[in-house]
Amino acid sequence: MITELREKFNDKYSSENYEKLNSYFTDKFGDEVGFRMCETPIFFPKAFVGRLKQACDDVVSVLKRPDFKSITEEAIPKNCYVPNEDEHTNFLAVDFAVCKNDQDELIPQMIELQGFPSIFAFNIFKQQGYKEVFGLEENLSPYFTKSQDDYIQKLSNVILGGHDKENVILLEIFPEKQHTKVDFAATKEVFGIETVCITKVIKEGKHLFYRNDKGEKVHIKRIYNRLIFDEIDRWEPLDLQFRLTDTDVDVEWAGHPNWFFRISKSLMPYLESEYVPETRFLSSYDKYPSDLENYVLKPLYSFAGAGVVFNVESHHLEAIAQEEKHNYILQKKINYAPIVKAADEGDVKLEVRMMFTWADNQEKPELIINLCRLSRGEMIGVKYNKNKTFVGASIGFMEAE
Known part of the structure; x- marks a missing residue:
């Protein structure tokens, strides 16, 4: 560029x-x-x-x-609400x-x-x-x-929050299967914290623990959270001692799970900027745009692009139940400009x-x-x-x- x-x-x-x-x-x-x-x-x-x-x-x-918390309160699914939320995202x-x-x-x-x-x-x-x-x-x-x-x-x-590195973990589910696992390895190299699968977290009373490489039980005081509910649901049923929604745990969060929902696609209809394309909740329409080919349909609660409909047709919208339409947004399509000149041939989108x-x-x-x-x-x-x-x-x- x-x-x-x-x-x-x-x-x-x-x-x-x-x-x-x-x-x-x-x-x-x-x-x-x-x-x-x-x-x-x-x-x-x-x-x-x-x-x-x-x-x-x-x-x-x-x-x-x-009023940010009030306008985003409904973005958190009731079965995904995690207690002890902090004042803002990390x-x-x-x-x-x-x-x-x-x-x-x-x-x-x-x-x-x-x-x-x-x-x-x-x-x-x-x-x-x-x-x-x-x-x-x-x-x-x-x-x-x-x-x-x-x-x-x-x-x-932000990640350590003043704690010793031994008492902070990066939390995931089956981290060895995640395509971002290289970042977990890099996080350990830079910050010295272990990546722990949620299936390995030990709960005793209100305290959480993990076992280190020596088999010693170590107190978890802070969680660098990389785990989303979609991933947990994908692997259910799971035999877990600790679930994100537990109300009786004494632990700090670096990246409280509620912020994944509060700051998400559900926020886009509230944004007004020349750099934000027109975005509306599907439930807000009395009549859908006639030029649907210029829009993208996105589910609010998905990760890594799952469920996005790029070439929208009326049957896609009609297939969504009325009571579910508030869980989708219709966003004006964006035209990526191929602006990176490749060394071999052609231009590439960014x-x-x-x-x-x-x-x-x-x-x-x-x-x-x-x-x-x-x-x-x-x-x-x-x-x-x-x-x-x-x-x-x-x-x-x-x-x-």
């Missing part, structure tokens, strides 16, 4: 370097990388970064509304498609958002891999913080995730890093990009001021 840097990268690119990139991650994490790494990083021009930041500010302004991720306006300028258009962690730790190694393998300039950085050390410190403040932490002593979320995903398919995602090049996971670099 910075033309000079893009041309320089493409001129020097070779498939051998891409093999070196994959080897860089394999050497560090074995077969833990469960997704395709893209052949190229992204180079963000300053004007586009400014628009991304403004778009994020528009989102944050809604999170700061005094994590925020906002996804944007990269598009072009009528003036041929790059603009972000919001796809969705989540009050949930993303791959914060692996991003450290991802950017290092691109820099080392491709010899990127030292003044390029993916961080919105002062430095990498500052980035790690801000994450540590999606950017802006990632925040929000410590207890901060007034608002703080933007700290980004990640990128590239696609040649109709949508972003693995199934749309099989056997394609210059697609997959990446990260955006910015030139230092």
Whole structure:
């Protein structure tokens, strides 16, 4: 996207370097990388970064509304409500498609958002891999913080919350089966905390424990939560001593589960910004738009794009029961602009995730890093990009001021 840097990268690119990139991650994490790494990083021009930041500010302004909890209360399914919720989320991720306006300028258009962690730790190694393998300039950085050390410190403040690392766990279900497992390994390397499957959590009275590598029982004081209810439901029936909804446990949360629902697609109808496409609850329509081909249908309670209907027809809407329509949104379709010139051939679509932490002593979320995903398919995602090049996971670099 910075033309000079893009041309320089493409001129020097070779498939051998891409093999070196994959080897860089394999050497560090074995077969833990469960997704395709893209052949190229992204180079963000300053004007586009400014628009991304403004778009994020528009989102944050809604999170700061005094009535935020009341307008999002119904977003939490009754059977998924977790007690001891904190005042605000610890994590925020906002996804944007990269598009072009009528003036041929790059603009972000919001796809969705989540009050949930993303791959914060692996991003450290991802950017290092691109820099080392491709010899990127030292003044390029993916961080919105002062430095990498500052980035790690801000994450540590939120994840560890002042506790000893032995008393903090990353909670998942069957983590070895998750495609994000490389981030769990990276989290352990950076912060020293263990990843624990919820099936292994021991409950004694109101306290939680896990067993370390030595078989010793260790008190869990804080949970870095990476577990969502969809995943639990997928594996039921489960024999669990501890469930997220238990009311009698004494534990802190880094990423309380309720925020996954409060800050989600259900919030989009409340957002007003030039960077947010028109979005309405399906239940709010007396008459559906006549140009349904220009809309996308999304269920509120799904993860990783499950259940999204890209080519909407009237029968899709009619098939949804009236009492379920409040659980769906109809969003104006976004036209991704193929703006990343690949070194082999063609141009590629881009999606950017802006990632925040929000410590207890901060007034608002703080933007700290980004990640990128590239696609040649109709949508972003693995199934749309099989056997394609210059697609997959990446990260955006910015030139230092």
